[in-house]
Structure formats: C-alpha cells, structure tokens
Amino acid sequence: MHINNTYIFCFFFLLFFTENQAQDPVLSLETYQTGFTRPTNIQSADDSRLFVSEIGGKIRIVQNNTILPTPFLDISAKVLDTQWAGINSFAFHPNYAENGRFYVLYIRKPDNMVQLSQFRRSVSDSNQASSTETPLLTIPHVLNTGHRGGAIHFGPDGYLYISTGDDADGGRGIIGDPLNNAQNLSNLFGKLLRIDVSSNNNTYTIPPGNPYQAPNDGIPDEIWARGLRNPWRLSFDRATGDLWIGDNGQDGWEEVNFLANNTPGGKNFGWRCYEGSHRYVQPVCEDSAAMTFPLHEYAGFANNGGTGASVIGGYVYRGTKYPVLYGHYVYADYATGKFRTLRRNPAGGYQNVLQSMTLPNPVSFGEDAAGELYTASFTTGTLYRLKAQTCPSALVLTALDPVKNPHTFQAAARITAHNAVLAQAKVDYTAAQSIELLPGFSASTGSVFKAVIAECPASSSAVPTGQK
Ligand SMILES: [Ca+2]
Ligand SMILES: [Ca+2]
Structure with missing residues (x-):
C-alpha cells in the first residue's frame, strides 16, 4: 500500500x-560550556551571561563562550565541600539590575547548618560580587548528614521561596525522615518557606498571607508549605507563575509536584505520611483529603529493580527556538540520567514522555533571559543547552x-x-x-x-x- x-x-x-x-517534543543536548567542577545550579541575571554555582563554593560566569577566570563569588572557605555540603542554589533579586542583590543557599562549615545569605554585586565590576555577606536565615541541623538545602527562587509575587530537605539520611532500605520533620510544623525541615527580602535593612520580613502567623502558635512564620522530603529543585513557570517542585522519593516513588499560581499557603505535600500518593508512615497524619499529592510520580529505587532514582525538577519551556517544546515541563533523574517532558493539560490530565537521550547525573536546569533551557552534569562538569530536534x-x-x-x-x-x-x-x-x-x-x-x-x-x- x-x-x-x-x-x-x-x-x-x-x-x-x-x-x-499534542505533538511530543524530542530532546537533545548541545554542549554549551565545559570545565565546571561539580556544578549545582544555573541562573541568568537577565542578560547574555549564565551563572553556574559549584558545590565547592564558587559561582562562575559563562560569557562569550568561555568561563571567566575569576569567579563571580568564592565562598569556598565557608563550605565543607563534602558530598552536598556546599552551594546548593542561588537566585538573583527580581530587581537585580538596579539593586545588585543576590541570594545563596549553602551548607556552611563547621556546623553543617543551612545558611541563606544575601550578597551584592560589586559596584565597579558587574562580573564580580562583593565579598560582604549578610546572613539572613540559618537552619540548624540535627543529623550530621542528609537532606538539607534545596532550591531558592523568587516567585511571581516577588517573595523568595526556599525548599528544604527533611534532614534525614535518605539511605536506601531504611525508614525515611525518622524524626518526622517534614510533617512537624515546629521546625524548618521538609518545608517550603516564603520570605520577603525587599527591605533595605539587611533582614527579611514575613509576607502577608503566610499561613502560620498567628501569635504564639509555635510555628515558624516562614513556613509556606510542608511535607517535602528532598525538594532539590523547584521553579516557577515564567508565563503562568505556576510552581513546580521535583521531590526526591525514598525507595518507592519520585514526585513532580504542581501548585497553580495564587494557590494559598498551608499545603501539605504528604511526606512522610505518603511517599508519592502511597501510604508510607502514618503515626499521626492529616486526612488524605488534606494532602497535595504529586501531579506525576514515577517508580523509584525499590519499584524499579533497585535502579537508582532521584528526580531533578526542571522548568516549563517558554523559549522561542523550539515551538514544539513550548509549555512542556522538562525534568530529569539524577541517578538514571534520563529526561522527561510533561505537558499539563489545564483541563485535566497530562502527557509525560520519556526521552531517549541521557546524561550522567543531570543535577539542575537553568533558564536564560530568553527562556531557553540548560542543564549540567554534576560528574562531568559540562553545561548543555537543551534542544528539540527537527523533523x-x-x-x-x-x-x-x-x-x-x-x-x-x-x-x-x-x-x-x-x-x-x-x-x-x-x-x-x-x-x-x-x-x-x-x-x-x-x-x-x-x-x-x-x-x-x-x-x-x-x-x-x-x-x-x-x-x-
Ligand atoms: Ca507562627
Ligand atoms: Ca509528596
């Protein structure tokens, strides 16, 4: 025929x-810049440069196809530089062009606490940060290793969102979150925090609308949502303001969580009562109707033949080079190196596509000024631009x-x-x-x-x- x-x-x-x-995009990678040492986060200051943090304590600039020899920021002396004990993430203030402020979330030495600090751009050199650090928030630790920091991003409301891990070891085959931190509203672990850094007096305030501001309620006012395990990466859709969180699972399920723009605070993402949409440990839990279950989950370590699994949250593509990718959430898995694209249908349901390309240990995604997407391999230190193949x-x-x-x-x-x-x-x-x-x-x-x-x-x- x-x-x-x-x-x-x-x-x-x-x-x-x-x-x-709708047509499914097919992703591929184009090498953008080699030569990073264990990169962790990729950010744009809304110009032609890309900024890449390294776990060891540096933020480096890619400009004109090269890594500038002098780091933008170097706090190597302040981090432990073992495993994930360094810079986890950073974010430029929405008015960075005017005020030069940016924020860094890192694990500090010698006490392994999570440190959120404000830094400023040098007055004389836009490729250089001032070394002056303004500590804003310190989260004490209980266990000596495990899930601590996560992502920091400014939301469409102009407030700074901070995701924190549950402070648990996270090893395979053990009960996750043994201290039940993520459900415990008295501490800042396993949470999504929201703070206002717009004041000029080197501190932060609690935004109106944060859900736990009642006097003497025993709940830190910074908490916006709870029930997260290891939300290493989150992002806001630049077109809609919707929030996407990749929450690493324990042994069973990897999660992609979604909150529509303007969703009020106080949500409970479930952990450790639930892993994904599945019951986990439930000594004292809210009713399941009170939980915000993931938009999408996929089989983790124990449900996948002992294959490692660690979701890495990405971005909804809003660039212009690849119309086929527009509106698709691109995310990855650190352990398997696989990528997926997920297109949410606002009327209900979604399409989730496993891509054929892989990368050793994709650790983060980034979005440039034009909305084009990037990713980096933690192990090889190479930064890639994401492409969608032509027919x-x-x-x-x-x-x-x-x-x-x-x-x-x-x-x-x-x-x-x-x-x-x-x-x-x-x-x-x-x-x-x-x-x-x-x-x-x-x-x-x-x-x-x-x-x-x-x-x-x-x-x-x-x-x-x-x-x-
Ligand atoms: Ca409170
Ligand atoms: Ca969850």
Missing part, C-alpha cells in the same frame, strides 16, 4: 481512535514496541513501514509527502493505526515517544 496524497488520510482497525494528541526527512520503521502506547512517528518527507502494529497499540504516522506500507507491515485486530499526510512542523518528533 502506498499512501501519497496531500490530504489527510486515515484508516482504522477499530471503530474508534484516540483524540490526536528528519525520512523514517524507516522495522520494529515497533506494541506495549507502550500511543506512539507518534513524524517525518518531513517519507515514512517507510515494515513493522507490525500489534493489538493495544495506538500509532500515528505523519509525513509530509508519503507513507509507504511495505511487505512486513501489519496491524492486528485491536490496534489503532492512523496515517496522516500533513506538514511536519519545523521542530518535531522523530523517534518513538516512549512511555506515557
């Missing part, structure tokens, strides 16, 4: 077919996994198919010029197969889209 037409041609092996889904001119399909569906295959010119579409599969072929079904092609009863002659968009998918 040779389909060669300029109009849409569809045929079905059942009397129904699924609604055509190939031709595809030859000889094998097709019938289990994971639906699949979408697209080509700018021609798809040549020798493959078998098995029962339960839902497969779309879209090619601009022709779809050729050659000997070997078959579609079993129970499958849904659709062939469409249409333009392949400038940036679109070209390989099986994988797990949904």
